[in-house]
Amino acid sequence: MQLLFYWILFLFGTSYGRLLKARHLQKRRAPSAFQLARLQRDYDGDYDTGEFKDGRGKGDDSLRRDEVVSDARCLERCNNRLNVGMDMVNAHMSFGSIDVPSVVEQHDLELFCLLDRQHSQCVDECGYAVQFNLREYVCKRRFNEMLEHLPCYARAAPVLSRHCRPRCGEYTPLQHTLPGFAQRCRQLLCDHACTNFILDKICPGEEAKRAAAFLLEFTRMQVDYWVRDFVRTHNISIEESYPSSCARLRCDDFTANNCVVRRRRARRY
Known part of the structure; x- marks a missing residue:
């Protein structure tokens, strides 16, 4: 099962890598693929712990393995369809580790949301339930706000890439x-500090502040979900396990020395 999970991760990474064409506007991965990998991990974990094995003979185990392979192929078809559609979306890679869709214009955002919605439906038909989809944040709850910030992001994109x-x-x-979450949060701290600086130089004052706050709010929600889900599934204490670099993202000014980790007992990663 673990080998299958790593195969799924490799598939996601390579398939999205093929989308990065040699052109000025490049693409980055769709957020839902990351969550799909997590679902496969959870599914494999349930199987390995015996949830599907109790009371079954060797023949049933073999059948279950066949079903898992079939499910993996179903997921692969969903991602192949998504890849084909994403080739029509103009996007940049200027946000780095910030997972907000890096689309250029309204049409691109609308197409991105349509493709991701279709992808979620396809995944559901494969027998999986997407418990947490970043599309819900951008494409439903904050769509108009994202549209408002697109011109600022598009103007800043070339400078963000260079700087x-x-x-x-x-x-x-x-x-x-x-440790993986801690490393990602360190990169997010750098990306947000740099992005805030560039947006402030490129976009008008209040517009820059709102655009930067939108990105940071997205990141805070995402990181909090990662860590809380991890400590819940591993039955460990969040007070002792929340990475200090991730806690710093909760500060209003995380580039300043006055940002202190909220929990002194938190481990250093």
């Missing part, structure tokens, strides 16, 4: 461990 990528690094796959 922030050398400083903070490119996007890398998330490792679902506490």
